[in-house]
Amino acid sequence: MxxxxxxxxxxxxxxxxxxxxxxxxxxxxxxxxxxxxxxxxxxxxxxxxxxxxxxxxxxxxxxxxxxxxxxxxxxxxxxxxxxxxxxxxxxxxxxxxVRLEESDIDFLLAAHEGVRYDDFIQRTFQGVYFTDDENALLDRLAVNLAAVRCPFKQALSSFAVFQAAIAKRPYNLFHRANLYMRLADVERTFGNKATWDTPFEAHLRAFAREANDAVxxxxxxxxxxxxxxxxxxxxxxxxxxxxxxxxxxxxGVDYREFYHFLEGLVRYEEWPMLIDATLKHRPLARKADPWARAETIADCFTRLFDRFRGxxxxxxxxxxxxxxxxxxxxxxxxxxxxxxxxxxxxxxxxxxxxxxxxxxxxxxxx
Ligand SMILES: C[S@@+](CC[C@H](N)C(=O)[O-])C[C@H]1O[C@@H](n2cnc3c(N)ncnc32)[C@H](O)[C@@H]1O
Incomplete structure (x- = not known):
């Protein structure tokens, strides 16, 4: 092309x-x-x-x-x-x-001395999207991600974490508290149990390679x-x-609602203040998106076309x-x-x- x-x-x-x-x-x-x-x-x-x-x-x-x-x-x-x-x-x-090295993924996965790791995901999302062990790892990944100094390495590492988290979710979304679907011992006609059960670490390394290849x-x-x-x-x-x-x-498709967990991972410190704890799947508190509503989307298009009419x-x-x-x-x-x-x-x-x-x-x- x-x-x-x-x-x-x-x-x-x-x-x-x-x-x-x-x-x-x-x-x-x-x-x-x-x-x-x-x-x-x-x-x-x-x-x-x-x-x-x-x-x-x-x-x-x-x-x-x-x-x-x-x-x-x-x-x-x-x-x-x-x-x-x-x-x-x-x-x-x-x-x-900028590309990731294997050692950058090692850094994400390790518990570093002197760093205080919170258990926010373990406390808040127990039994919701991931297993207890996976939640503990996600708490660690979120803290380690925030500590990566190079913005591009941080971005590539984040990409690998998002892809891994999405790959391990039924329907690849965070719209329902449905960990049970992944764990139930039943014949399935949908989804990919092997992908769901692949450890985060293996997913992270594979997705980091894919991201590196695109740089x-x-x-x-x-x-x-x-x-x-x-x-x-x-x-x-x-x-x-x-x-x-x-x-x-x-x-309408409300992206903040479908992917709130990924948004939370990159806003880890403020996540507890953003969450709607009254709902079982613990999304971020709702913010109506005018692009996702039948009553308001036409006006959004009009304003966007006017703004960029040149x-x-x-x-x-x-x-x-x-x-x-x-x-x-x-x-x-x-x-x-x-x-x-x-x-x-x-x-x-x-x-x-x-x-x-x-x-x-x-x-x-x-
Ligand atoms: C249909 S998706 C875009 C898909 C994209 N072309 C791709 O190939 O991945 C729409 C995107 O718009 C974003 N979005 C929603 N409201 C927005 C706004 N007001 N300004 C900018 N982006 C917005 C969502 O987060 C979502 O990622």
């Missing part, structure tokens, strides 16, 4: 820049809800005829599309509201050359940021928009969401001279079982 094109140095001098060729397939496999890993190359290819150099991935998630833009030699800013996703952006998008420098200063998409300063050549999805029946706008969407594709297209046409809607034949959504929907990419430019 990467090809030679005219670009500019940081001082504004035009150069012929050939991006470091990097295989998108090196992007780690992901179980993240709504990940576009399987369509990221398709998305970037649909934009190939447009002229742009700087890109904002406003709802970066795992960073899979930001990574495809990075492979294509673009100067990428990868944003997400959640702090654990920001760590992933640091590890795989902003990071150019590369495309010659441009790519960045990871952690903000509300509606508060980012405009000025990018292209803005890629892949917000939470609200289905036709009005059900940029090429590229929106990933599904054919049966709220608002409809037609309504979104109309919003774009009010602001852009050219609008096209590309439809993808495949069903590339991680975890999606809904075969009736199609993935689309709406693109508006002047």
């Amino acid at each position: 990467a090809k030679a094109h005219t670009s500019h140095t940081l001082r504004g001098m035009p150069t012929l820049f050939t991006p470091t060729h990097h295989d998108f397939e090196r992007f780690p496999a992901t179980r993240y809800q709504g990940s576009k890993r399987r369509s990221a190359e398709w998305i970037v290819e649909r934009l190939a005829d447009l002229e742009y150099r700087t890109v904002l991935d406003a709802f970066g998630g795992t960073g899979s599309v930001a990574f495809a833009f990075k492979c294509a030699g673009k100067q990428v800013t990868c944003n997400d509201l959640l702090r654990f996703n920001h760590r992933i952006g640091l590890a795989l998008i902003e990071n150019r050359d 590369f420098d495309n010659g441009l200063p790519c960045r990871a940021v952690c903000a509300d998409a509606l508060e980012i300063e405009p000025g990018f050549d292209l803005v890629y928009i892949d917000p939470p999805y609200v289905s036709a029946s009005g059900v 940029s090429i706008l590229a929106v990933s969407y599904r054919s049966n969401g709220i608002p409809s594709v037609e309504a979104l297209e109309a919003l774009l046409r009010e602001r852009k001279r050219h609008v096209v809607c590309h439809a993808r034949a495949e069903q590339p959504y991680a975890l999606s079982t809904d075969r009736a929907t199609r993935e689309v990419l709406l693109v508006g430019w002047d």
